[in-house]
Amino acid sequence: MSSRIQTLGILGAGRVGKAVGALAARAGIDVAIAGSADAVDAVVAADAVVLAVPLGRYRSLPAERLAGCVVVDAMNYWWELDGARPDLDDPTTSTSETVAAFLPGARVVKAFNHLSGYALEELARRAxxxxxxxxxxxxxxxxxxxSVAGLVDALGFDPVVTGPLAEGMRFEPGTELFGADADAQEARAMVERFWTTQRGRVVARARAAR
Known part of the structure; x- marks a missing residue:
């Protein structure tokens, strides 16, 4: 049974973390932000935890402390920042599945990763x-x-549930939806036609060759 998120922990104090935190505070949600994995007490005690650190540092996350938590993965792989990482650049799996495998017991949900910092800061609107x-x-x-869909709605966006964690591949960097300021109907259409896009074809070929 789901419950409304009333407290939100954010691990990462960069642009995305601050923007999500500001939106949550505006929605009346209690927010705790930690700039590093070394200061997570208040964060892991929240109803949900947003991961907004560079994806290349996911192995520094406090896995044992996050067991049982609703964990919102807002991270993306950037080779310029993270370096060449075959574990994060594998087209046969989504990066959120890789993160979830490192966080056994955590209830990982991918969300907020495909919006720009500007969209998070400026484009939230009432239902x-x-x-x-x-x-x-x-x-x-x-x-x-x-629960995360309710959080998305409370923060000023329309939630579009795409399916299991593996479907997060459809809105990672390089996909049509990534960086697009799309409404719910447009977002669903972009997700549905993923396999007809260049990124979708790359993923399909890689998976077929496994």
């Missing part, structure tokens, strides 16, 4: 506003996905 844009969500735990 029903015709200019409201979407946030795609993927996760294996139904109750966690429902």
């Amino acid at each position: 029903g506003n015709p200019e409201r844009i979407a946030v795609a969500i993927a996760g294996d735990d139904g109750a966690a996905v429902e």
Whole structure:
């Protein structure tokens, strides 16, 4: 059974972490932000934890402390920042699945990764506003996905649930939805036609060759 997220921990004090934190505070959610994995007490005690650190540092996450937590993966792989990382550049799996494998027991949900910092800072809108844009969500735990969908809505975006965590591949960097200020209908269409895009074909070929 899902529950409303009333407290939100954010691990990472960069642009994305600060933007999500500001939106949550505006929505009346208690927020705790830690700039590093060394200061996580208040963060891991929250109803949900947003991961907003560079993806290349995911192995520094406090895996044992995050067991049982609803964990929102907002991270992306950037070779310029993370370096060449075959474990994060594997087209046969999503990066969120890699993160989830490192966090056994955590209820990982992918969300917020495909919006730009500007969109998070400036484009949140009340429900029903015709200019409201979407946030795609993927996760294996139904109750966690429902809770994160409620969080997305509370923060000012339309949640678009795409399916299990593996479907997060459809809105990673290099996909049509990544960086797009799309409404819910447009976002669903982009996700659905993933396999017809260049990135989709690359993933399909890699998976077929396994």
